[in-house]
Amino acid sequence: MQHFLSTQDWGTGQLGRLLDLATELKRNPVQDRLRGKSIALMFLNPSLRTRTSFELGMQQLGGIAIVLQPGKDAWGVEFKPGAVMDGDAEEHIAEVAGVLSRYCDLIALRAFPLFQDWQTDREDAVIRSLAQHASVPVINMETIVHPCQELALMQTLREHIGDVAGRKFVLTWTWHPRPLNTAVANSALTIATRFGMDVTLLCPEPAYRLDEQFETAARANAEESGGSFSITHDIEAAYRGADVVYAKSWGALPHYGDPKAEWALRSRYRHFMVDEEKMSMTNNALFSHCLPLRRNVKASDGVMDADYCVALDEAENRLHVQKALMCTLLGADGAEETKNG
Amino acid sequence: MQHFLSTQDWGTGQLGRLLDLATELKRNPVQDRLRGKSIALMFLNPSLRTRTSFELGMQQLGGIAIVLQPGKDAWGVEFKPGAVMDGDAEEHIAEVAGVLSRYCDLIALRAFPLFQDWQTDREDAVIRSLAQHASVPVINMETIVHPCQELALMQTLREHIGDVAGRKFVLTWTWHPRPLNTAVANSALTIATRFGMDVTLLCPEPAYRLDEQFETAARANAEESGGSFSITHDIEAAYRGADVVYAKSWGALPHYGDPKAEWALRSRYRHFMVDEEKMSMTNNALFSHCLPLRRNVKASDGVMDADYCVALDEAENRLHVQKALMCTLLGADGAEETKNG
Amino acid sequence: MQHFLSTQDWGTGQLGRLLDLATELKRNPVQDRLRGKSIALMFLNPSLRTRTSFELGMQQLGGIAIVLQPGKDAWGVEFKPGAVMDGDAEEHIAEVAGVLSRYCDLIALRAFPLFQDWQTDREDAVIRSLAQHASVPVINMETIVHPCQELALMQTLREHIGDVAGRKFVLTWTWHPRPLNTAVANSALTIATRFGMDVTLLCPEPAYRLDEQFETAARANAEESGGSFSITHDIEAAYRGADVVYAKSWGALPHYGDPKAEWALRSRYRHFMVDEEKMSMTNNALFSHCLPLRRNVKASDGVMDADYCVALDEAENRLHVQKALMCTLLGADGAEETKNG
Known part of the structure; x- marks a missing residue:
């Protein structure tokens, strides 16, 4: 299982193949490669392109996208290990990651830095703790990298x-x-x-x-x-x-x-x-x-x-590359998949 | 390409045919006329019926609906041409319209007047600027007309x-x-x-x-x-x-x-x-x-x-007429389409 | 027509059969039992598991889920019969229930108590008034019971x-x-x-x-x-x-x-x-x-x-039991339905 937290964790050849698949999906956008598969999209910050392209992309591939906004329509989340949770957050990332891994095949997160202390924010701990607790691939929808x-x-x-x-x-x-x-x-x-x-x-x-x-x-x-x-x-x-x-x-x-x-x-x-x-x-x-x-x-x-x-x-290519990314993470990136389209 | 900003822009005969198609869709609500097609639903104001009927209607026709709330879950939008955007809005309607036109087959907008100056609001500039910048049909989900x-x-x-x-x-x-x-x-x-x-x-x-x-x-x-x-x-x-x-x-x-x-x-x-x-x-x-x-x-x-x-x-007819509207705007209003249902 | 407001309204045998169906759906999660059917999910309070599991579950069964948050993205709702609605609420539950019953096959509501007067809250009047006015089955997504x-x-x-x-x-x-x-x-x-x-x-x-x-x-x-x-x-x-x-x-x-x-x-x-x-x-x-x-x-x-x-x-079982619940309420709980999967 591979996460997509940073392109630096991926090989250049692998990135190239992903872009080639995106080109193919741009030509033939509605397919059944991910029929019945699902992605949880967690937004701690606003989004237009990211949300639209992931929601649309997953559905064009036959899958299901669920949008969550912790702290707004879902519960606030604690990310620190070992925290005594006496503050605002009602739920720990361990459970959020665990539960969403049971429901969905992919979890994506947007979590901008908090703009208080760069020495803390530069560690990108929020998405790293999600990836650590998730048992499905995690996608970075913008943290300190995009x-x-x-x-x-x-x-x-x-x-x-x-x-x-x-x-x-x-x-x-x-x-x-x-x-x-x-x-x-x-x-x-x-x-x-x-x-x-x-x-x-x-x-x-x-x-x-x-x-x-x-x-x-x-x-x-x-x-x-x-x-x-x-x-x-x-x-x-x-x-x-x-x-x-x-x-x-x-x-x-x-x-x-x-x-x-x-x-x-x-x-x-x-x-x-x-x-x-x-x-x-x-x-x-x-x-x-x-x-x-x-x-x-x-x-x-x-x-x-x-x-x-x-x-x-x-902006348009966000749609195509993210569809290729989801297919790649879920092993639906093969050429033979095209026939199901 | 035709927008649906006001019924006054449409012929009476065309409106009548749209209502006839709505009658047909009411009898046979789940069809594949818009399989793989998508609509972006942008709400600057609350909605129950409009959102439910558009989301449901598009999906009953095999398509995909994306709900966006600029200023809440998406970025605030500037509508004035030539604006020096030093205020609250992070994004101009030119890009919002351009990007959504790349992703979706239809764009719908609810934008109530601002209740400050009727001489301004009566021009309905917000939806008109969306229509001007969009390269797909735009639907009015209530501005100064409904x-x-x-x-x-x-x-x-x-x-x-x-x-x-x-x-x-x-x-x-x-x-x-x-x-x-x-x-x-x-x-x-x-x-x-x-x-x-x-x-x-x-x-x-x-x-x-x-x-x-x-x-x-x-x-x-x-x-x-x-x-x-x-x-x-x-x-x-x-x-x-x-x-x-x-x-x-x-x-x-x-x-x-x-x-x-x-x-x-x-x-x-x-x-x-x-x-x-x-x-x-x-x-x-x-x-x-x-x-x-x-x-x-x-x-x-x-x-x-x-x-x-x-x-x-x-209220129920909102669902049926809007399905007919989406089919009409996307050229899927023909009788032969029924067979695909 | 049966609502699901409390397990006390259901027979023990019926609950047992529902759990058996949930076991079956866990083994075979993507089916077409509810193709074209829809559920309105109304949240007056935050949710992670409930929303994700209902949205996902309905879609895995071929149906459509609409999420509404009255008072946030939809209009505020009045629940008292006979009220002179001069306060904050723009809409009465009679119309909300009536309209959603026209659009959807199921209506689900989360409405936490108001924490002001237990003698009032213990009556669970909000969901009871929804059930009274709805002409489709109503599901309790947590009120004073869960x-x-x-x-x-x-x-x-x-x-x-x-x-x-x-x-x-x-x-x-x-x-x-x-x-x-x-x-x-x-x-x-x-x-x-x-x-x-x-x-x-x-x-x-x-x-x-x-x-x-x-x-x-x-x-x-x-x-x-x-x-x-x-x-x-x-x-x-x-x-x-x-x-x-x-x-x-x-x-x-x-x-x-x-x-x-x-x-x-x-x-x-x-x-x-x-x-x-x-x-x-x-x-x-x-x-x-x-x-x-x-x-x-x-x-x-x-x-x-x-x-x-x-x-x-x-938490995972929320998904499976709620899918069984929706099937049961809509008469799609028969063994013969499995063949459609």
Whole structure:
């Protein structure tokens, strides 16, 4: 049994086969590969794309999706082992994982970090404790990484570019009124270096660098894949010659849990918004973003409405890659399965 | 591609065929006409009937329904074009519409007016911007009109009366402790005049007249259909000879966004509640209401529990007409489709 | 037409046949017995197991489940007959029941007591008024009893023990920081006495005794089934020789609606937590709980993680017994139905 907590736990070949299956499922979306199978989708945070694509995807494959929102329509959950549960949570992850494993064939969780202490949040303990207590495969729907988004991003680049190795991929920090999760940024670095791209992280200043564990992984990935990884604070150097511009806003980790101090820093960098002028410096780059995106804050209307913006393609690919992921985790990824469709 | 934002955009013949298909689907409710098709149901406001009937209806036809509540379980949405999104909304309708169009075959939206400025709300900009950005048909689940309710109302009248042309239809304002949306009132006028009924709008005083665009449409409809449209503040004159009494409460538009001023007016009209005494003045009229209904506030227990109350029939018909609507919008309304059932 | 409001309304033979069908459905979970049938699941309170098991169970049988949360995503509901609805509720149970009976084949409701006045809550008026107004079978998903939990508990005991008659069943009150619903405690007494067990209610003092109607029913059940029913405040006497320890926390009825006064009492009884030392006094008893359970508050980690803890089995059986229940209520419980699977 394999979980899908991070793409780093999976082999590059396995990821490639998963994307190939996604391509096949995109051509033939309604199949019976997962007839009678079920997935529990647990959301501790809001979602549009993730929920819609998982619910729809499972049902298009003949299965059943159950959406749960612990703390809202379900009971609050305790994640710490050994806790004396005298607080708000009525239920421990041991039981939640145990019960859902009895009911469902897959469990997926969205659990954003708590934005209080990065030293705690960087351990990703919530989804790890779910995986530890579950007896069925667990899927990460975004914690401190967003591996489903990685698959959709890479699938979209493959569709538009073909072989991505050696292409320049720029991950740019953007303006946003609040400090956000670093998950998609961590994930973008990880997957782009994995597939041999020349990856540049553009951020306003060192305080916006990503956690060491992800920068280290990106360097190791690049070494293995023949790509590269570098960091710059120079907007023009970053955009110049880019084949892909990928945008995301995130909070400065040194001020994690202190939005006021972070704001003092952040408020100087409104000009990091992606606009047509910046895009004109690139090598006719594609632009994408994981969505949701604040228009004219993270990227201008002109960029979002341009032909080179593939954010909707990436969002659509969430559906196809996640269907391939569910099939793979449940052993329904074989070619012979197609006949049942 | 056709949207369903208002019945006024559809031909009378087309509406009639849709109701005929609804009759057929009522006889044979579980079919495979929409196998593998999907609808996104977006609710910015609460719902019982609308959600249940759409979810159930789509699934009875072999399809998949996804329920989203932006701002609650999904991200808040910005609807203004060109907005610099520095406020609460994390996502623009352009992307919401674009993404959902990639995932689903239909998008439905409930978006009540905001009750601040009628000059803004009367433009129905929210659903219009969704329709503008969507590449699949959009269904109005109530904004400033409620066209699905219109279909259910007309289907119910056809079932009980047969040919409705020339019958007296009274839309009466009723008491309610708060100023409500005018949507169902606007819609009742529209559909009853469309099908040739003699329509009387009964309201306490001129302040409770409906927006000019709907009164004008009602007059034009009546002229074309051979029906009539008049307005009165005289309870007895309205009820006398009525074949159908349709009740709804709504806020006075001159005091829109100012509930205190509205209350000064409203508080005098508690006696507009529909009761058995008023119903006894009619021509053995049917009574109906769109529900939800506050008993002994909008209508008495005696009226609600009477044989002439067809509100449950109308609620049930929501299911059948909406199934017919989805089939029509997706080109699955042909007679040959029945064989697949 | 039969409702499922309480197991006391059902014959013991009928309950036994339902559990036999559940065993069969556990072996063969995906069937078409309820193809095209639907259930409305109304939650006035949170749920994990109940919602997941009903949604999943109905879909595994080919049917459709609709989840509604009145007051959150649906309109607030008035339950009192004759009410002048000038308060918060927009809709009366008469219409909710009437409409949902038109749409769905089954209606299920979770409506916890309001914790203000036990003399009112003990009448269970909310679900009784739903059943009165519904024209389809109504299922109790927990009010002041939790009959679905009873079925799962008894099924679990049958699986682990076989014939339960004459076995010692201890229902123990446990510590919890707040006064909870008595429903599961009432239900445990009811079902264990029904099947001939020797039932001991262990609670800290007379204030924690259960409502007279349930103690009386337990005594009558025991008399008919050949079991017994007794009450003790002595921990050792209760655990000694027990075959089953079933834990639950609940509020003291004499202080119902007055959490401060209840706390003065409750705070003395933290030692009623189930731990390994207490379990060592038993006859190698099974331990179970309905979940959710606060670890190290109601029961220790050691107990929860022990082999004798069958709480997950009981949770899983919720799925199987509820599927059998839905089939039974809809007349799809015959052996010949299996062929359709």
